[in-house]
Amino acid sequence: MSDSPVPVTVLGLGLMGQALAGAFLAAGHPTTVWNRSAAKADELVGRGATLAASPAAAVAAGSLIVVCVTDHRAVRELLEPLGDALPGRVLVNLTSGTSREARENAEHTAAQGATYLDGVILTIPSGIGTPEATILYSGPRSTFDEHESALRALGPGATFVGEDHGLAALYDAAMLSVMWGLLNGFLHGTALLGTAGVSATSVVPMLGQGIEAVTGWIARYADQIDAGVYPADDATIDTQRAAMQHLVEESRAAGINGELPAFVTKLADRAVAEGRGGDSYAALIEQFRKSA
């Protein structure tokens, strides 16, 4: 790790790219930027950034190159012509994508003589550079360690998740699945209570308590999953399936969408059919592991 801020380059100045470049500037890094439409650089240039005339010129100016563009195709289109400029550089791709795309980028980048870190930003642009900004990185540990201080300019929650380049994307996917699961449960429950005149706002405190309780169980379920045994200390899948059927019934009786509880029940039905009715909810991991 170096004490004097390394020169960095940010390719792509959408809202997120602008926030990233701004955070590097705020931390004292010599910052070069490039964007397809140069006007987006105006404010950053006013704050001391250098606008490069081309991606190649931008890459030549930095030792740490951060890419944040629309999608994987835009990443490839940007990087492929840069063969000459890349050797010796460290490329950090913060564009959203899949684990397969991350591994593909790593291969291409290696062929171009550069080192690759894949990253996933778990915050909105206004969170960049603040304590809320968690960014997950995967790729060579030594590269992450070497550049950690620069990466921490984007957020103190710079977190290394593993050497497999696909891991940051997989962690992101897992967190999104939890997020949508939680939000959909909240929306379904709120729709249900809404039919009895209960406002969404008044439901929140109690749901918050419930979420906290369930978060506590998750640690115990994780132990069961890793051990491959699912003792039902709390409630069996059989018992929960009866409650799921109630929820389908409640939804139908209230005239709201019952697809979510029907989906949940279908998973439990399969687990019961495989003899898991007496196990804890964690045994449903087996259903999720199967290709549908």
Added chain:
Amino acid sequence: MSDSPVPVTVLGLGLMGQALAGAFLAAGHPTTVWNRSAAKADELVGRGATLAASPAAAVAAGSLIVVCVTDHRAVRELLEPLGDALPGRVLVNLTSGTSREARENAEHTAAQGATYLDGVILTIPSGIGTPEATILYSGPRSTFDEHESALRALGPGATFVGEDHGLAALYDAAMLSVMWGLLNGFLHGTALLGTAGVSATSVVPMLGQGIEAVTGWIARYADQIDAGVYPADDATIDTQRAAMQHLVEESRAAGINGELPAFVTKLADRAVAEGRGGDSYAALIEQFRKSA
């Protein structure tokens, strides 16, 4: 509220009924119990409970009657023959059921001259009587207030949710929907990371952070839902739908079950088709409100 513990009766001594009777005994209430198979009362009798010879005798001995049996049918079979014994009693039904069943019980009970509270226990038997025990009650507010001190023997978190007898069951349903949503997201994410060799246990801390963040957004989304406007301060449904499609792709590529993200995507597709792509995730409430 009375200062000397009122005589209570507990009908049904499954694991939960035994825990309820035990908590009343611990709080000094004269406690009468009844169960179809009397042997389940042995331990409670050893601790000072009175075993009644019939449901009618049990009901005659208490002013507050708690029912905790297998299901709604068992409740009806137990209570219907008790016409003579019920007048003037307060019946608290803690058997799991739907809001419709709760309202039906309230009508029958009123016809039998008693007052009805429906309740939902949000803990496992070993949690009864401890600070973790939240129990939700719905029915006449004055009845809850009058018996709150006795009900708090079962858990200090005795919470009145409204006069509509169906509300406790609806809150329970909403909380279960959140719970299963969260757990299924966790299991899907864990299955996904498992394909890259990541243990469930090592995923938990990061998911915990994510859950905490999402819980914070829920309050803001609730405000949007009550206001009926869904400004996308964070991420639009369009943006999230792209990430959902990634998650379907990740699941397929990893060879695991992709039904959950496919379901989530389907909901977002519908919202986008209705012109909600530029709104926040909270706009999906409209999809949940529709009968499927």
